[in-house]
Every structure is written in C-alpha cells, then in structure tokens.
Amino acid sequence: MINPDVTRTTPENVILRLDSLKHTLVDRDKKQCFTVNVAKPLEFYAGDFIGLLGPSGCGKTTLLSILGLLRKPADLDCVGRFELYVPSEPKGDARELVDIRDAWARNDVRRIESLRRTQMGFALQSGELVKSLTVNENIQVPLRLNGWRSDDMRERVQDLLGQFSLTRHRDQKPGASETTLSNTLAQSRINRLSGGEYQRVSLARAVSHKPSVVFVDEPTSALNRELAHNALEVLRSLQRERTMPGITFMITHDEELATRFCNLIVRMAPRRGEPEGDVVDVVRTECQPMAENG
C-alpha cells in the first residue's frame, strides 16, 4: 500500500518543477527537426511515481533528457521555471532550490554534472551496465562516485541485491544451500546475466545512491509481469520510504503498469502533420494498491 501522506502535493514537497518548455531537436544528416512542447506546468512532489506515456516518437525520451539534465535545452528563452529541490548540505534534512535554468544559462557544467551524479539515477531501456564490472561493482559505481564509505557501500549493495532478488547463486540447483556455493550472482560479470537480471541490476544501480529523481525507461521490458511488478514495487518503496523521499519517472507504453504504479500520469502525443510532440495531459490519480502477488 502507498502511504498517501508521502505524496502530499504541498509546496514544501516539490522536487522538480518545469513550467514550460519548447525544445527543438535538429537532425542535420536527415535535415529534419522535431520540437517537444511542454505547455502545461509540470510539478513533481516527493514520493511521486510518474508515468510518462505516449506513442513512439512523440518526444518522451527527449523530455526525459531535459528533465534528467542530460541535455541543455536548445533555447533557454523558451524554458519557463525549471527548478530542482535537493536535500540541503550538510544534514540533508531540508531541501534547497536549485535553479536549473540559471545553471544552464551560466553554462555551469560542473554544477549540472554534480547534480546528475548526486541527485539523479538512470535505468535506461537497455540498462547500459559497465561490461567490465561485476554486478556488485556496477551497483557500487554511483556510491563510489558520491564518496560513500566502503562499509556503508557494502551494506547498501547487499540490501539492494536482496530487495531486487539478486542474491541467488548462478549455478544453484533446487535444494542447494546458498552458503555452499561461492559463485554468487553479485560476483558475476554482466555478460552472464539474463535480461531480467540485467534490468534489475540496472534499477538497483539507479537507486543505489538514494537520488532525488530516478528516471527509468521501459524498465520492465525484459521482465515477466510478476518480476516487473516486484521490481517496480521495490523501486517505488525505495524512493518513497526514506527520510527524504524522491520521485521516480518512468517512461512506459504499458498502460496497466502505469495505472497500477504511477500516481501521476503525463501523456504526450505527436501533433498531427507536424514534427512536434506535446505534453497533452497531466493527471494526478490516487494510485491503486498493489495487488497481492501481482
């Protein structure tokens, strides 16, 4: 069950705000361009699990890249208020405002990179785990980049591995004792993971450093429904059930999944006859409690 208190839409709970945006992508090779329009103000609150829905090519990933600070808006004059509220230093028990638009305007790349490192988590469609690292090491990367102590890091990774059901032994046969086998999945290299494990490791890495915003792009495409539900449930709980809850931004085509897990649905749609995509609908709903066993 979702604790309704967590996602109170009060001003002090705002995590991310984008009033308006007009971002044009230019493909110089194909001599084409595509514009993403956000005319409706977007306001996301702590604990929000946002579903970004829309048909292919309507600009969902582009919007994600802007919100995730992966790309600078093409024209800052066409960007309204763009604010991120992050835990304040050093205690992190309050939030402070970061004007993203201003940071981009100042071309403060270091600040943007720092925000991305500390406040953002990404689990993209194909995961993009680092092939040369093990599962354990992959999950540790954001923690190490954020200067976590090794004890905390180990504890956190163990916790995540457990939560995302990544503790089984790779060669475990039914009835075999977990402790008798040493070749654990955590020590496995990425190329030995199944598609589902790969996606779950990617999700674990995205939330490992407790970011304010987690972006997930089709995170469950390789999971069966049960595993998908479990993974999203874990993701949602990890983002919500902490001192300073964060938000989760999920791009999906799966209406059922969105309806089931998201308390805020943002719909995008292409403009007919024009190379443009718009945010057409922002609906805040009471999220359905997760059904037992899916």
Add this chain to the structure above:
Amino acid sequence: MTNRIYIELAIKDVFRLWSASQLQVIIIAGICLPILLLLGLKNGHVADLREDLVTSPVGRQIIFWSAKQGEFLTKEVLRDIQRSIPNVSLIIPESQKLVFIERSEDQGSSEGSSPLTLYSTLPGDPILEQFGAEIGSAAPGARPLILSEPTARALHKNIGDTATLTIKRRFGAEDQEHTLDFKVVGTVASGGESDGFVGFTHLDIMTYLEQYGSGEAVPELSIPAMKSLRAVDQYSQMLLVCFRGQATDLTAKDHAFLAERGLVAEVSTAAEITSLFGILKPEAAKELKFYMLRFSGEQDNPQSVIRDSPELLSRNTEAQDDLLLRWCDPLTVQVNGRDHQIVGLTLPNKRQTGGWIQNFVKPRAPWFTYEESTATPLSVRGAAAMLEVLGNKELAFTPNLKASLQPLEQPMDDAEQTTTPLPDDDAISMGDISTAYVPVSLLAFITQASRNQVTLDSESKKFVPSSSPVAFTKARLYTATIDDVPLAADLLAKRKYAVLSEVSRIAEIHEQDTSLKMLVAVVALGVFLFGVITVFSVLVDSTDRKKGMIGILRVMGISGSGVFFFLLARAIIIGVMSAAVCCGIGVLLAAVLGKTIAGAEYLAWLPKVHVVLGFNEYLLVTLGAILCAVLGVLMPALKASRLDPFDAIVEGQFH
C-alpha cells in the same frame, strides 16, 4: 578517490575485456618489437666491432714519443702524464737491449751463447697478459724473464728455469762483460723462429742495463763503474787575453764570429782578472787586454756550455796571438769562519801556443798558499791533495760536494798536473781573502759536482758523470677502455708528442655507432608514426565501441575530463602490457638468434645474429609503447570526453 575509480575501471576494462584489449596490445607490441630488435642488432654489431679492439691490447694502446721537442721521457715526465690524462691504466717506457743468452752444451752452438733482444715490460702489461704471462715484481735480487715461445723452445727453457745472460759494454778501449742469472717466469706465443730470440724483463732491470751500458756503476747489479769512465769538464765562460794594439786586439769581425756562437766578449778591467788573481806582473795590466767571453741573452747562465775548444776559437779570430783560457768563477769557501777563494787556472807552458803568457807570470810567485796563519803552505801539485785538505775542513760546501770530495786520495792524472803552474815559496794574498790555485778543470768539476752533474767515483777516485735519471725515447700507454683512447691521444698530441694508436679505428666504430643510431632512429620513427596511426584507428574504433559505457558514465555524473582520464589510463596500461610482451619476445629472440640449436642441422643455414639488449633499450621501448598508445588514444579520448551524455547513450544503445 575519484581518480582511483578511473584507474580501477581502466585496469578492469583492459583485463576483463581482454578479447578486445589483446588486439591493441598485439598491435603496439608488433610495432615496438622491430624497433627493439633493431636497437639490439645495432648494439650487437657495435659490440662485435668493439670486441676485436677490446680483447686486443693494441686497441687500448697508444705509443707516443716526443717528436717536436725531442726531450726524453723520464720517470717524472711519465708520472706527470699518468696524473694529467684520465683513465690511464699503465705506461710502459719502451726500452730494448741486446744481451747474450747462454746455450746449453747439447744445443750444438760453438759460441755458447746467442743474442737475445730484451724488451721492457711492467706488471699488468696487456701485451703479455693476453698470453697469460705476468712479469711480477723486480724485488732486490729477483730478475724475472719472459721468453717468446720460439726462444724458449730453441733454448730448452721452461718456466722456473734459470737463464744466464751476458751483458757487455765498451768505453774507449775498455771492454767489460758480466753475467746475470734470470729466472724464466713465463713464455708468450709471439714471434717466430726467424725473428731471433726475444725476451721481456721488468723495466727496473732494463733501467739498470741502460746504466750499465753507459759505463756507470750499477749498485743494484753489484757492478762498479768502468775504469776509463770520466766526466768532461764544462765551461760557460772563457778568458781571452791578447796584446793591446790594432793587429792583436779583437776586431769587429771577431766579435761577429763570436756572436754567431751566441757569445759576447766583454772587456774586463777588474784587478783580479788583469792580474789573474795576483800571479801576473803589474805590466800585464798595461800591455794586455782581457776579455771575458760568455753567452749573451737567455743563454747566459751557468748551465750553458761552450762547445768550441779554445784553440778553435783562437784560430778563427783575426786577433793575433790571442790566448783563450777556460774559465770558471772562483769558488769562495769558508774555513774556520774565514773566507777563502779557490781559483781555477791552467796556463800553457812556454812551449805551447799562448805560452808567451809565462813571460808575464811573476817569477817567484808563491801561488798556492792556503792559509797564511799556518806554517804549512798548501802544496797543490795535484788536485787530490787540495781536495783532501778541503775535505778535512768543515767547509761550506754543499753536503753532496763534501761527500764527493772526501774519498779523493789519489792525485789527478798527469795531464792536469803538467798544465798546472808550479808552486813558489811566497804566498799571494788578495786582501783578506787567501787564494788557492787549482787546475781549472778541477774547479770545473767541483762546480759541476755542486750541481750534481758529476760525482767522484770511489773506485777510480775520478770524477764521473752523475747517474742521470734514465730516460726513454718512447713509451706505450694503456687506457682503461678503448673509449678513453681518443681523449688520451688528443691530450698527448696537445703536449706535442707524436702519437700512434688505433684512434682512427675507434673513431670509425663510434661513427658506425652514430650512423646506426641514426638509421635505427629513422626506421624507428617511421615505424612508430605508422604505429601511432594504426593504434589511433584501432582505438578510435575501440572508443567508438565504448560509447555506451562512456555515455552511462557521463549520465552518472562523470565529467568529460574523467572520461578522458579513464581512456588515457587504459591506454597507458595497454602500452605497459605491450612493452612487457615486446620485451619478453625480444629477450627470447635475442637468445634464439644468437644460438645454434643442437640437433637442428636443418636450421644451420640461419645466420647467427648478435643481439644485445640492455636496460636502456627496454626502457626506450616501454616509453615508446606507452607514448604510442597515448598518442593513439589522445584524439579519440578528447572526442569522447566532449561527447554529449545523451548522444553517447543513445548512440551507444543503437551501436
């Protein structure tokens, strides 16, 4: 901390994704290996060239002699050369002496001895060392001898045998020969039967033989000086006495004649001279003119010697009846705290040329008084008596002179006595200083003895030339390595010595070394540039393949410089790996190429190649491999670091 994660990422990327990295390692190792082998081949070639000279003592040898100044090489000069030239191992003055070696009876020689040419050597002589022979020390009594093998064979001499050598010398009509026992300490495989008998002995012994040859006493060989050996009295001045008058005085032409010999004639009016220290009558000063002949300019010093005889000079002057007397400055001595002077004066008698001078000598001149206070006038008929008296007094002679005078007991030879003015009863005193007259030759010897030019031989009781330090005309110098030869030869040449060495061959080796270095550098540079381009294209592709990873790292907040650092660290690791592979193969090839593989006769056609690889070559190749990898990755890394994270991840996704 952050840098550590990049290095860790780089290490894990290289080793865990080895299938991707190995191609780059192999390519760089393949580029560096030919360079390493080229360097090794160059070193091997130069080492082979050097080995010929290094193993041959001739390579380190410089023969030098004073061609321009003609001075001899004394031990002092050689010590100075050894001090002033760096890395000189040994200098052996060259000396050779013909001696006679005793043949045993069964060798069928009618003469019983054969000529043997002895050469000087010293311990550590590389020429002998190459044959495993060592002369050892020349301790008192020890006379080591090394024979050439043909000599030893012909004379049936083995190491440890005694060889009796006969040495001979001649002075005037006097012949002497002595036999000396030498111990054969080694043989050397040099020369042939036709070269005659050849031997080597210690330089010190050769020095004794040189002294022996000049007739001197050689205490070290217990051989006295030759009886007929005597020193030559030398003069730097002459006294010319002539009558006053146009025809009898020196003319301008005479002065010019003397000047040609470096001499200048100065009129002397001093009473001591015009009276010849009191023995001439007073009218001599009026009728006669006295010129003192001495060297002019720089040559005017007591060491200069007039080589022309008085008779020759007199014959060649226009002045008639001029008399030239050898002259030494009187010697002042102290006896009992009182000054006395010894005048050297040898006048011709009436029958001789210039005998007219006797007409001016006081008839009863008591010439030779020594000490007025004593009742015993000093009769100096011969030099020996004079010297005995002088030797018994505490005279202010130099210790050396005193020592040389003391043993003199016998008179000088008759020739001196006959030319010495006879004594008279009355003493002649020049003021407070009493004067003793001695033959001028004696005063010359006394003066020369004070300069250590002559000594009094205890056996013959005669003045003999002092043993001058043995000097050599030529010497062999050995430097520590052949590389030191050019500098040593240059320094010797600067000291105006004529030099004979293998410096041109050494220079040729250095030139070849430099040329090969240049060749290797050019080839290596070409290979290296080609390699960098190859590595660049490989790493561009490799980096391109890593766009996805770079993208996710950028998404996770790693900066562009972090990505650059990661790729650079990865390239350095690949460079080090390549260098390790390259050096490993290099060592293996160097070992294989230089060896004949036993049992593989079918590989006999393979040429044996001398490859010499050292630390410098490995270091150079390691640095080259790292540089190659770094240069190759520089552009791709820069490009990757500037990649937009979103582009990287999108491109990576769909790569």
